[in-house]
Every structure is written in structure tokens, then in C-alpha cells.
Amino acid sequence: QGKQLVKIxxxxxxxxxxxxxxxxxxIPLCERTYVCSCGLTISRxxxxxxxxxxxxxxxxxLI
Numbered sequence: 001q002g003k004q005l006v007k008i009x010x011x012x013x014x015x016x017x018x019x020x021x022x023x024x025x026x027i028p029l030c031e032r033t034y035v036c037s038c039g040l041t042i043s044r045x046x047x048x049x050x051x052x053x054x055x056x057x058x059x060x061x062l063i
Contacts, residue, residue, distance in 0.1 A: 006056040019050035 008014075017024045018036040027034065027044070034040070034047040 004060065006059055008052055008055050008059075012052070012055055014048040014051040014055070015044055017047075017051050019047045019054070 013024055015034075016026060018034070018038060018040055019042070020040040021036060021038040023036055023038065025036075032044050034042050034044045040047075
């Protein structure tokens with residue numbers, strides 16, 4: 001059906017990186033909300049999903 005599976009490196013910092021500005025920061029697993037100095041406040045899981053999608057798109061562009 002024309003779909004591709006893209007494997008993201010297991011060490012990709014999807015939960016530690018702001019999906020808006022790219023800033024990286026350590027946050028404990030117990031924190032479920034990602035708050036960045038750029039003003040973004042977002043669910044940690046949703047932020048990670050956005051980052052994974054962006055990384056997959058970047059990797060697909062290299063093919």
C-alpha cells in the first residue's frame with residue numbers, strides 16, 4: 001500500500017527535546033508534561049510523538 005517503516009535510533013532523545021524549538025533538557029520520567037523555555041507546554045508523550053515524526057521525515061528525505 002505504499003507505506004514505509006522507518007526505524008528511529010533507540011537513543012534518539014524524543015522525550016528530552018522540545019518539538020517547537022529543539023532545545024534539549026533532562027526531565028524525570030515522573031513528569032508527564034514537557035515545559036520549555038520557548039513557551040511550549042505539552043504532554044510529554046505527544047511531544048515525543050511529534051519529535052519521532054519529524055525525525056522519520058528527516059530520515060526519509062535522505063533516501
